[in-house]
Amino acid sequence: MQLPVPSIRQRGTIALAAATVCVAACAATPAEPVPFKAVSADRIVKPGYTEPASGKVAVDIRRERTDDVIVRFRDALVYVDGERVTDLMNGERIVFYLTPGIHRLAVSTQFDPVRELQFIVTADPRYTNRASVRFDADHRIVLTRVAQ
Template sequence: MPFRPVPAERILKPGYTGPGEGLVPVDVRRERTRNVIVKFRDAPVYIDGERVTDLMDGEHVTFYLKPGVHRIGVTTQFDPVIELRFLVDPRYTNRASVAFDKDHHIGIRRVAQ
């Protein structure tokens, strides 16, 4: 089942979600879960310290960022912000996965396509 895009009304900083010259797409996906304890929690997403949107179960958002190292962070109302130093490079697959561990804590990691 494909990931659903985050609705436009939940994008708090639209400057990060529009393509532009010299910008590289970075796809951030929230993995689906059957665990009802975390399924309905929103997961705020930060780019370089700025809150940009919230991800719900099975959603994704594409950010357009300048090449270089950026910080992509996620959290919940129960977790501190977890940041991933993410090298944005047009030669690589630029995708990150947001998921919950067995203890219901949120995490983020870079994934291959």
């Protein structure tokens, strides 16, 4: 028994459907929402930034979760005012206690240059003291200030 040969139009439709499935399977999507977990104490190389003190304000930095295997297992190195403090893995967070004013928060990976953000720390409840670490479509690390 011989199967019929698809027409050129049918072959084009089949190829387009196969390409769409392949692209959809490769697209990065956010992982299921789960609570962020704290960075373990043994990975904090400068503990002074993570200890609450009088006159200091909490600054929350979170590494957004992703199911993209290209960046999922990369360490995101975190710096405060030029000093490496820790690294964040997928879905982790850390809280720094900093004096009000301008600080330099930065992130990097073994593949990316340092991305620095001038971060104004304020005790004013109208403003957020939270930042987000994520990876863009080109798998480059990004650090942004976010609303509560």
